[in-house]
Amino acid sequence: CTILKKTEGKYFFSSPLSVISNCQFRSKTARLKTFTANQIDEVKDPSGLFYILPFQKGYLVNWDVQRKVWDHLFGKEMYKVDFADTDIIITEPYFNFSSIQESMNEILFEEYQFQAALRVNTGALSAHKYFQENPSELCCLVVDSGYSFTHIVPYCRGKKQKEGIVRINVGGKLLTNHLKEIISYRQLHVMDETHVINQVKEDVCYVSQNFYKDMETAQLKGEENSIMRDYVLPDFSTIKKGFCKPLEEMVLSGKYKTGEQILRLTNERFAIPEILLHPSDIGIQEMGIPESIVYSVQNLPEEMQPHFFKNIVLTGGNTLFSGYRDRVYSEVRSLTPTDYDVSVSMPENPVTYCWEGGKLMSENADFEHMVVTREDYEENGHSICEDKFDI
Known part of the structure; x- marks a missing residue:
């Protein structure tokens, strides 16, 4: 910045x-x-x-x-x-x-x-913006999830509370690399195609609101599998940018006659962003974002904690996954005492x-x-x- x-x-x-x-x-x-x-x-x-x-x-x-x-x-x-x-x-x-x-x-x-x-710090600028927009608030918790890592940082009266800062070594780069590994193992060698697969991630991935239910749906056959998508890879000649096939044009057999190179994506769509919420799923022994938010606030004086839970601000590129805000809210709500209000906001342009x-x-x-x-x-x-x- x-x-x-x-x-x-x-x-x-x-x-x-x-x-x-x-x-x-x-x-x-x-x-x-x-x-x-x-x-x-x-x-x-x-x-x-x-x-x-x-x-x-x-x-x-x-x-x-x-x-x-x-x-x-x-x-x-x-x-x-x-x-x-x-x-x-x-x-x-x-x-x-x-x-x-x-x-x-x-x-x-x-x-x-x-x-x-x-x-x-980036969080200080985001907090400054938040306090300008919400002048009655004295506290906010900035969750900045970007390329290399995610930071959870509490701010009170414009000052960061160092005892509450949490860093998670999970960001967009790790998600893209993991998606490359999965696709290379299952379908097509793409380990050298960081630029292309990063675009695939941004176009088709989303944060599930019910991971186990979506996993069951992803295992179904035919039209019952509402999660499956076919992604047309670019050839940089006639197709400059990859795109998702419209549902009505998807061929369930997976065999297209047009010569297009297709990636068929099912549980990868939601399993990749899930790493932000549960890094332990792929062996990274760190807390996910919702657990880190609660851990950060619990390191602060008890009388301040309610003010942070009701002023959680999501920023950074990873917030653009569909369903991200709702999932963070639901998990933080489930981990927070019932007598505390929880509010999670996401700016119009979090980037x-x-x-x-x-x-x-x-x-x-x-x-x-x-x-x-x-x-x-x-x-x-x-x-x-x-x-x-x-x-």
Whole structure:
């Protein structure tokens, strides 16, 4: 998440123009060429697409790739930035390593020479947005489920309660990789097709409201199996993007005469997102999201707990699975004392909710007191950032 703000108060981005991938790509059909961020749209054949990621397990470890993404974002190719006249809000993970923070400070202030910078957690921006929308509330519990991991973080009066922070090492990347393994074992070798299978996951997977009932339905034959779907894989020639066959066009024998390459999906549709709720299903010895929510709140003072249970906010890309909010609510409700109200909300756009919170924060009259200016950094070094940024 990156937000730029000009000194005069005008924003380069008044609303998110686009959400781009924070990585580089190489295609097997154009191995000598590297594509950066939204240049993936230029890849004619994304099959076998190789991802070069700056982040591993949520932490920034490949600065060369990250610089190239930022150069692409800040440079002439996208949004020409006048660094000396621009403030930046940039997010980082909870409990980030000090060595990564110091490198970030050096690049922002010494290499790009931004006028001012604010390093902040994504949850803090989401909480800021939530409190602006619900001014009568003092507490909220942000559940941020993204690419590498899921964080559950309680906020009270705008401050995170560190004793209640829970991290689950389950995110969208793990779900996509597990789906690749299942499809490769059952039907077709797709271990090199991360880009394609990630699209399959987003198009057909959903969170079940009754896992065992859906599992029974998925075992039925013929038209009684309402869960089964046929997914047409792209060939990047006549079919540029994969899609689900309409139910009325599905051939129960599984044999299509059109030459289309078909994936037949049944219990994979709901078993993959189920990992978010019960990671132990595939041998990951961690709590799922509902159990982690309850565990997080129970680590807080008892008099505060009711306020968090009734202000649970779901953000991040994994919230886009159909049925996600309802299932989280039902499981948290079953694990919570009956005398507590439980409310689980999901923003209209949970992917950009954090960005919207950052935009609101940058409009705050106190924003200039939150940031570290380049002059402050040049005078005090990393210590001024450690004092101001409560990461």
